[in-house]
Structure formats: structure tokens, C-alpha cells
Amino acid sequence: MGQSIIELKGLTKQYGDFTAVDNLDLSIYKGEIFGLLGPNGAGKSTTILMMLGLTEPTSGAVHVCGIDATTNxxxxxxxxxxLPDDVGFYEHLSGRENLLYTAQLNRLSLRDAASRVDHLLERVGLRQAAGKKVGKYSRGMRQRLGLADVLVKNPEVIVLDEPTLGIDPIGVREFLELIVVLSREEQITVLLSSHHLHQVQQVCNRVGIFVAGKLLAEGNVADLSRTLFSDKEPYIIEVGIHVADLDDDRVQIETLKSILRKLSHVVSVTFEEDKLRVGSVEDISADIARMVVNAGLGLTSLTMKEYGLDDIYTKYFEGGEVYGKIA
Incomplete structure (x- = not known):
């Protein structure tokens, strides 16, 4: 899959009798956006603290950029x-002054710091507000400034812990779009910790579902969907068919249904009124469209429903079931 940037092996953190993180194995690769998804108290933040070397694991190992986070x-x-969920800044200083202070703490010369800070303010869309005191910034502006703050030292990895809390929907969309651009253009690896399923699905290449200290599943949404719903129908394709005369078209429709049922990926085929519904374990929408046309039937619409992250998340918690990881 590529170069591993974050590598966790048997990572465990206990506080007395309480296990916050339980034998966690996880690899995150260079340039990807990985979503760590789970409810509050699942162990996500504890995992992040161990990655950053801010707390020591009870057992196991954590390497970031090839470096042992516990010993170095x-x-x-x-x-x-x-970037935590609430970034601390000096409220009486401007956005630019805060970033310059961070740059100097990271040992950039004043000249290099000024150049880097001005570039980042432009990049995160805060150039016009650079001279404004941070105490006057909105929540969304503070998070943008926080993103610029973590980028000052030109990191290989950025960790975002619930970064969109309290931001309005437009601000969330713009912030997430910015994350995707930065990851793609600068090959920055991003770990996004969140309990907002829709946001995670929007931007992440892979996700890990985390609960009660355990990583229950790992993979991209399509792989998780195929594994979890293989006994059902990971893909549901609905085809609108123009029926001029049901009696005349019935033979073609029944023939088409018979042909579709013989396809290896098809689970079910039904027809009601003017809708053909095909349940499948693969996306065969193009094949279905071609078959409808070849059968001499009028194709009026074609839509495909794929199970999303909310369906997958719900499935993992039904009846306390735990499923294996998807590589």
C-alpha cells in the first residue's frame, strides 16, 4: 500500500483496572487521510497522546515517521x-503575531518565519484577517489559524482531534476541503479523530472504527460495506423502465429478470410498477443498463444506493457484534 508513517503494534494503555486502549494494531500510510471514528470515551484521544509521546503505553509499541514515540x-x-478541538492562542495578539511566535519557538529565523507565516495565512484563507486580534476571531477562523499553526514547522504528519466542533456547516466544508488539498499537494499524512460520520466519509481514504479501547474494523468504506453486508446486498441498483403496455413488455421483463438472476454478483431481482430493483455484491450498474437497452426496453433512470459509513457504524454496534479488521 505504501510507506507506513504511523505504526502501532499491540498498543495498550491501562489506568488501574481500566483499559483505555486494548492491544491496538494499526498502520497509517504516507499521504493518506485516515479517520479514527468512535464515540466519546472510546480511547481515540488516549491513542493520539501515545502517538505524540505525551503519555507512555502500558505495553506495545508506537512508531511515528520511523521514530519510537515512547523513547524519543x-x-x-x-x-x-x-490540532486539538480547542486551540489556545494569545487573545490580545493578532493571528499573524501568534504564528510568528510559534515559528520562532520552532527556531525559524525572523525572516524565514515572516515568509512562512504569510504563505500559510494565504493558504488557510486568513490573509485579510492577519492583523486582527485572535480574541475577535470566530470559531472557524480559530481552527483555520490552528491549522496554519501546526503547519508552521512543515510537519510530515498532522493529527486533528475533533477539529470541526462548533463550526458552522459552510466553515466545516471549507475546512475539510482545505485538509484534502493540503494532503494531496504536500503529501502530508492526516489522522482525523472524530465522531462525525458524514465528515469522516467525505475526506478519509480509510477509517478505523474504535470503541471501548478496541479497533473493531479498519478499511475503506467500500471494503467494509462488502464485508459487513455480503450476506445482504452491498449495492442496490434501481432502474426505471418505460412500460408502454405491461402485457406487451412482460415477456422482455421476465426474460431480463431471468438473465440477471444468473449473474454471479446478483443477490436479488424484483420488478414493481416501472422499477427494476437489483441487489448485488458488486457495482454492475453499467451491465444492467446495457441489458435493459438490449432487451428493447426503455431506460428512464438508473440510481445506485451504496451502504454508507452510518450504516456500517450502526452494524458494528447491533447486538454488541464485533467483526474482524479489513486490510
Missing amino acids: PIEVKRRVGY
């Missing part, structure tokens, strides 16, 4: 930018 946390911090 300072070097990890040089390579990783961390």
Missing part, C-alpha cells in the same frame, strides 16, 4: 503537528 518523543514532536 521530542523528535516525534518535530515531525508531527497536533
Whole structure:
């Protein structure tokens, strides 16, 4: 799949009798956006703290950019930018002044710091507000400034812990779009920790479903969907058919249904009124469209429903079921 940037092996964190993170194995690769998804208290933040070397694991190992985060946390911090859910800034200073302070803490010269800060303010869309005191910033503006703040040291990895809390929908969309652009253009690896399913599905290449300290599943949405719903219908394709005369078209429709049922990927085929519904374990919408036309039937519409992250998330919690990981 590529170069592993974050590698967790048997990672466990216990507080007395309470296990916050339980034997976690996880690989996150260079340039990908990985979503760590789970409810509050699932162990996501504890995992992040161990990745950053801010707390030691009870057992197991964590390597970030090839560095042991437990024995060499300072070097990890040089390579990783961390954006918590609420960023602390000096309220009486401007956005630019806050970033310059961070740049100097990271040992950039004043000249290099000024150039880097101005570039980042432009990049995150805060150039016009650069001179405004941070105490006057909106929540969305503060998170954008926070993103610029973690990028000052040009990190290889950025960790975002619930970064969109309290931001309006437009601000969320713009923030997530910015994350995707940065990851793609600069090959930054992003770990996004969240309990907002829709946001995670929008931007993440892969997701890990985390609950009660355990990673229950890992993979992209399509792989998880195929595995979880293989006994059902991962893809549901609905085809609108123009029926001029049901009696005249009945033979063609029945023939088409018979042909479709013989396809290896098809689970079910039904026809009601003017809708043909095909349940399948693969996306065969193009094949279905071609067959409808070849059967001499009028194709009026074709839509496909794919199980989303909300369906997958719900499935994992039905009856306390736990499923294996998807590589």
C-alpha cells in the first residue's frame, strides 16, 4: 500500500483496572487521510497522546515517521503537528503575531518565519484577517489559524482531534476541503479523530472504527460495506423502465429478470410498477443498463444506493457484534 508513517503494534494503555486502549494494531500510510471514528470515551484521544509521546503505553509499541514515540518523543514532536478541538492562542495578539511566535519557538529565523507565516495565512484563507486580534476571531477562523499553526514547522504528519466542533456547516466544508488539498499537494499524512460520520466519509481514504479501547474494523468504506453486508446486498441498483403496455413488455421483463438472476454478483431481482430493483455484491450498474437497452426496453433512470459509513457504524454496534479488521 505504501510507506507506513504511523505504526502501532499491540498498543495498550491501562489506568488501574481500566483499559483505555486494548492491544491496538494499526498502520497509517504516507499521504493518506485516515479517520479514527468512535464515540466519546472510546480511547481515540488516549491513542493520539501515545502517538505524540505525551503519555507512555502500558505495553506495545508506537512508531511515528520511523521514530519510537515512547523513547524519543521530542523528535516525534518535530515531525508531527497536533490540532486539538480547542486551540489556545494569545487573545490580545493578532493571528499573524501568534504564528510568528510559534515559528520562532520552532527556531525559524525572523525572516524565514515572516515568509512562512504569510504563505500559510494565504493558504488557510486568513490573509485579510492577519492583523486582527485572535480574541475577535470566530470559531472557524480559530481552527483555520490552528491549522496554519501546526503547519508552521512543515510537519510530515498532522493529527486533528475533533477539529470541526462548533463550526458552522459552510466553515466545516471549507475546512475539510482545505485538509484534502493540503494532503494531496504536500503529501502530508492526516489522522482525523472524530465522531462525525458524514465528515469522516467525505475526506478519509480509510477509517478505523474504535470503541471501548478496541479497533473493531479498519478499511475503506467500500471494503467494509462488502464485508459487513455480503450476506445482504452491498449495492442496490434501481432502474426505471418505460412500460408502454405491461402485457406487451412482460415477456422482455421476465426474460431480463431471468438473465440477471444468473449473474454471479446478483443477490436479488424484483420488478414493481416501472422499477427494476437489483441487489448485488458488486457495482454492475453499467451491465444492467446495457441489458435493459438490449432487451428493447426503455431506460428512464438508473440510481445506485451504496451502504454508507452510518450504516456500517450502526452494524458494528447491533447486538454488541464485533467483526474482524479489513486490510
